[in-house]
Amino acid sequence: MAERGANLVVINPGSSNVRIGFASQDVPFNIPHCIARHITQRKDDTPRLSVRDKVMLNCHATPSQNAERERAYDIIASLLKIPFLDEEMPSANQALPPKMGRVDALSSQQNKDDSKFTWTDVMDRKRPVDKDADVDPLQRSTPDDTEPNSEENMYKEIIFGEDALKIPPSESYCLSHPIRRGHFNISQDYSLHQVLEDLRTIWNWILTEKLHINPRDRHLYSAILVLGETFDNREIKEMLSIVLCDLGFSTAVIHQEALAAAFGNGLSTSCVVNIGAQVTQVVCVEDGVALPHTALALPYGGDDISRCLLWVQRRHRTWPNFQTDPVNRPIDMLMLNKLKESYSQIRSGSFDAVSVVHSYEHEKSVGHQKTKLSALNVPPMGLLYPRVLVPEEYPPPPRSWFQDYDDMLEDTWQTSDSLYSSGNGGFGMWDNYPMFPTRLKKFDNIGLVEAIVGGTASTAGLAPVLEQRVLNTIPSNQPIEKAEVLQSRSYPLFVPWKGGVVIFMKTVMGCRARSQPLRCCSRTLVTVCWTRTVTLTQPLRWRAAMSRGSQEGDLDDDPGMER
Numbered sequence: 001m002a003e004r005g006a007n008l009v010v011i012n013p014g015s016s017n018v019r020i021g022f023a024s025q026d027v028p029f030n031i032p033h034c035i036a037r038h039i040t041q042r043k044d045d046t047p048r049l050s051v052r053d054k055v056m057l058n059c060h061a062t063p064s065q066n067a068e069r070e071r072a073y074d075i076i077a078s079l080l081k082i083p084f085l086d087e088e089m090p091s092a093n094q095a096l097p098p099k100m101g102r103v104d105a106l107s108s109q110q111n112k113d114d115s116k117f118t119w120t121d122v123m124d125r126k127r128p129v130d131k132d133a134d135v136d137p138l139q140r141s142t143p144d145d146t147e148p149n150s151e152e153n154m155y156k157e158i159i160f161g162e163d164a165l166k167i168p169p170s171e172s173y174c175l176s177h178p179i180r181r182g183h184f185n186i187s188q189d190y191s192l193h194q195v196l197e198d199l200r201t202i203w204n205w206i207l208t209e210k211l212h213i214n215p216r217d218r219h220l221y222s223a224i225l226v227l228g229e230t231f232d233n234r235e236i237k238e239m240l241s242i243v244l245c246d247l248g249f250s251t252a253v254i255h256q257e258a259l260a261a262a263f264g265n266g267l268s269t270s271c272v273v274n275i276g277a278q279v280t281q282v283v284c285v286e287d288g289v290a291l292p293h294t295a296l297a298l299p300y301g302g303d304d305i306s307r308c309l310l311w312v313q314r315r316h317r318t319w320p321n322f323q324t325d326p327v328n329r330p331i332d333m334l335m336l337n338k339l340k341e342s343y344s345q346i347r348s349g350s351f352d353a354v355s356v357v358h359s360y361e362h363e364k365s366v367g368h369q370k371t372k373l374s375a376l377n378v379p380p381m382g383l384l385y386p387r388v389l390v391p392e393e394y395p396p397p398p399r400s401w402f403q404d405y406d407d408m409l410e411d412t413w414q415t416s417d418s419l420y421s422s423g424n425g426g427f428g429m430w431d432n433y434p435m436f437p438t439r440l441k442k443f444d445n446i447g448l449v450e451a452i453v454g455g456t457a458s459t460a461g462l463a464p465v466l467e468q469r470v471l472n473t474i475p476s477n478q479p480i481e482k483a484e485v486l487q488s489r490s491y492p493l494f495v496p497w498k499g500g501v502v503i504f505m506k507t508v509m510g511c512r513a514r515s516q517p518l519r520c521c522s523r524t525l526v527t528v529c530w531t532r533t534v535t536l537t538q539p540l541r542w543r544a545a546m547s548r549g550s551q552e553g554d555l556d557d558d559p560g561m562e563r
Contacts, residue, residue, distance in 0.1 A: 006022065006023075006024050007220060007221050007222060008022065008023035008024075008221070008222050008223075008224060008501070008504065009021070009022060009023070009207070009211065009213070009221055009222070009223050009224070009249070010022075010023055010028065010223075010224045010226065010497055010500050010501055011203065011223060011224065011225050011226070011243070012028070012226040012257070012496055012497040012500065013033060013179060013199075013225075013227070013239070014033060014179065014228070014276055014277060015033065015177070015179045015180055015181060015182055015276060015277055015278040015279060015301075016032065016033060016177075016276070016277030016278060016302075016303060017030050017031060017032055017033050017277065017455075018030075018031055018033040018202065018203070018206070019031075019493075019494065019497045020203070020206050020207070020210070020211070021211070021497070022211065023224070023501040023504070027490075027491070027494050028494060028497050029206060029210050029211075030493065030494075031160070031161045031162070031206060031210070032161050032162050032164065032165055033177060033178065033179060033202065034160075034161070034164050034165065034175060034176065034177045034178075034202075034330075035158060035159070035160055035164060035175075035176055035178075035198050035201060035202050036158070036159040036160075036164035036167055036173040036174065036175045036176070037157065037158055037173065037174050037176070038122075038155045038156065038157050038158070038172060038173055039172050039173065039174050040172070041172045048169065048170060048171075048172065050173070050174050050175070051174075051175045051328055051329075051330065052174055052175065052176040052177075052185075052189060052190055057180075057187060057394075057395055057397065058327050058328065058393065058394060058395075059392070059393060059395070060393065061390045061392070061393055065390050065392060066390075068387045068390075069311070069387060069388050069389075069390055070085055071387070072382075072385045072387040072388035073085050073312075073315075073378060073388055075385060076378050076381045076385055076388065077375075077378070079381075080346075080347075080348050080349070080377055080378070080381070081348050081349055082349065082350050082351075082375060082377070082378075083350070085315060117358070117366055118166075119166055119167070119168045119363060120159060120163040120164070120166040120167050120168070122155055122156055122159065122167060122168070122171050122173070123154065123155065123156070124154045124155065124156045124157075125154075155171075155172075158201065158205075159173065160202060160205050160206075162334075164330075165330040165331055165333075165334050166331055166334075168363045169329070169360075169363065170363060175330060176190065176194075176198055178195045178198045178199045178202070179199075180278065180396065180397050181230075181278045181279055181299055181394075181395075181396035181397065182228055182230030182231065182276075182278065182279040182281075182297065182396075183230060183231065183232070183235065183396060183397055184235050184238075184397065185397050186397055186398075187397055187398060192238075196238055196242065199239070199242055200242050200246045200247070203242065203243075203247060204246075204247060207247065215247075215248060218247060218248040218249055218250075219248055219249070219250050220250070221249055221250065222249060222250060222251035222252070222253070223243045223247070223249040223251070223252045223253070224252075224253045224255060224500045224501065224504050225239060225240070225243060225252060225253065225254050225255065226255045226256075226257050226260050226496050226497060226499075226500040227239070227254060227255070227256065227257060228257045228274070228276070228279070228281060229256065229257065229258060229281050229283055229290075229295050229297060230279055230281065230297050236254065240252055240254070253504055255499075255500040255503050255504070256283075256290050257274060257281070257496045258272040258274060258281065258283035258285060258290050258295075258496075259285055259288070259289075259290050259499070259503065260495075260496045260497075260498075260499030260500040260502075260503060261274060261451060261453045261495050261496040261499055262285040262288075262451060262499065263288075263499040263502045263503050264453075264488075264489070264490075264495040264496060264497075264498045264499025264500075264502060265451045265453075265486060265488055265489055265495060265499070266489065267285070267451060267486070268285070268287055268288045269285060269286050269287060269288075270284075270285055270450060270451045270486070271283075271284045271285075271294075271450045271451070272284070272285060272450075272451050272453065273450060273451070273452045273453070273454075273457075273466070274453050274454045274496070275301055275302065275383065275452065275453070275454035275455070275456040275457050276301045276302065276454050276455070276456075277301045277302045277303045277455065277456075278299075278300070278301045278302075278303055278304070278394070279297055279298065279299060279300075279301055280297070280298040280300060280301050280383065280454075281295070281296070281297050281298075282294070282295070282296040282297075282298075283295045283296075298386065299391050299395075299396060300382070300383075300386050300389050300391040301454070301456060302337070302340070302454070302455055302456040303326075303333065303337070303394070304382065304386075304389040304390075304391050304394070305340055305344065305379045305380055305382055305383075305389065305456065306326060306333060306336035306337050306339075306340045306379075307326050307327070307333075307336070307389070307390075307393065307394075308378075308379040308382050308388055308389050308390075309336060309339060309340055309344065309373075309376070309379045310324060310326060310336055311390075312374070312375050312378055312379060313371075313373055313374065316374045316375060318371055318372060318373060318374050319357070319371070320357055320359070320369040320371055322357065322359040322361070322367070322369075323359070323361055324336075324359070327393060327394060329360070331360045332360065335357075335358055335360075339355060339357075339373070340379065341458075342355070343355065343373060343376045344376050344377070344379055344380050344459060345376070345377060345380065345459060345460035345461050346377055346380050346381060346459065346460065346461030346462055346465050347377050347460075347461050348377075350374075350375070351375070351376050351377045352372055352373060352374050352375075352376065353372070353373050353376055354370065354371070354372050354373070355370070355371065355373055356368050356369070356370050356371075357369055357370075357371050377461075380456070380459045380461075380462065381465075383456070383462070384465070384466075384469060450466065450467075450470070450483065450484065450485045450486065451485075451486050451488070451495075452466070452485055452488070452492060453488060453492045453493075453495040453496055454492055454493060455492065455493040457488065457492035457493075458491070458492050458493075463485040463487070464485075466485055467483045467484065467485050470483040471483050
């Protein structure tokens with residue numbers, strides 16, 4: 001495996017993070033899928049970090065949504081046997097709520113941990129070229145003049161990964177996420193060209209800086225794309241074009257994320273529940289084949305749980321007086337995700353924890369306060385009661401941008417139960433889930449073996465709750481007494497990435513023997529393990545000709561892709 005995987009690069013892009021690494025690695029690099037570009041400010045403008053599309057798409061919860069959220073909280077509270085939302089609320093005259101303890105002086109170890117945080121250095125210090133190098137020493141500038149070897153401070157044009165999330169708010173940078181809610185983040189302010197350019201730039205930086213693959217040597221490597229079920233055909237084409245034409249890989253292989261997750265757990269039949277940062281996907285796999293009509297995509301994930309965690313604390317008045325804004329301030333979302341990963345779990349009874357909460361409002365000094373967080377078992381229950389999450393605060397990009405006129409056939413599984421087809425944002429599909437007998441039949445056929453993957457899948461107590469939830473949805477006339485949620489063999493976040501390697505090793509050679517490789521821009525294209533038909537026509541050919549130049553004989557035939 002190590003020898004074969006030395007020239008294989010596995011790419012698993014997501015909305016919040018992208019996982020890239022050699023197939024021979026045990027775990028991939030997990031890097032925030034974002035990019036920050038320096039922008040030039042006018043003289044009368046105040047420099048400020050801006051998050052792209054926050055004005056166009058992001059919004060606040062409406063009063064009706066907040067009312068639904070409170071009702072959902074009370075339902076969860078009755079199940080977890082904890083007080084309802086209004087039972088133990090502090091009065092308005094209390095200076096501090098009874099559930100919050102304030103510490104004026106922290107221990108030395110806590111101060112040491114807090115001091116580890118540093119803002120990203122946005123200055124690129126380079127030494128300019130000495131213009132007087134070839135000039136006679138007597139004719140050089142005197143020390144009183146400008147020193148040619150002095151450091152010149154310049155802003156970094158592009159910042160990647162976690163460093164992009166830690167840019168000081170006062171700096172003039174624009175932070176962009178190319179993928180949002182499982183789709184290209186295309187909007188009026190973020191064009192398709194910009195999205196593709198950001199994807200290419202991010203992936204190229206990871207390949208160069210993390211994997212140390214020189215662009216001139218990439219023709220010696222093959223790429224495996226492990227893609228989620230939310231991507232449509234046009235998005236798949238464009239990502240293939242980036243891998244083959246822009247990044248210069250010789251071979252590209254597509255794997256379906258649900259199928260890769262099943263094989264990553266050593267299963268050929270299972271119901272895969274992939275809980276990502278912004279999208280939760282449910283797909284049934286039977287005998288190594290993903291069943292399209294069982295696919296379900298729900299517009300919420302781990303990031304929504306983090307925002308719900310903040311809402312619960314503010315509702316209980318346990319959150320300090322910090323202006324925490326996870327939607328428009330990336331560093332706040334980073335802090336909430338760490339709190340969620342450290343403390344959130346599903347269990348009965350009241351569950352509180354003491355933690356240090358940080359404030360990043362002032363750049364020179366990062367504020368912190370020790371507080372007692374309450375009802376930490378409520379936010380992860382939002383996976384089963386999504387109204388408490390209010391994902392409408394972070395809506396998906398407009399679907400009008402995703403028209404693929406090259407498709408000759410319509411994907412019925414994508415249009416009938418589409419994630420964005422209803423105005424309810426997917427809630428109707430989840431609430432009415434037990435009403436679909438065809439899906440219950442699929443569960444019956446596969447024996448109700450479930451595999452949970454994704455970063456949120458590591459939440460303690462999630463598996464037993466999901467098992468009981470599935471059993472409650474089964475009609476009494478069905479002879480099923482047990483639903484088993486299997487524990488992942490490795491960290492759930494990396495299971496689909498590793499499963500893509502397993503499928504490739506087992507199937508790519510047989511696929512090449514059965515079908516003739518397709519030629520496109522002097523690159524061999526092989527696709528396996530995908531249940532939908534993807535036709536590579538004008539977009540890929542046009543970008544190939546623009547980036548590499550027309551190759552004799554490469555663009556004559558109309559390339560296509562088999563199932």
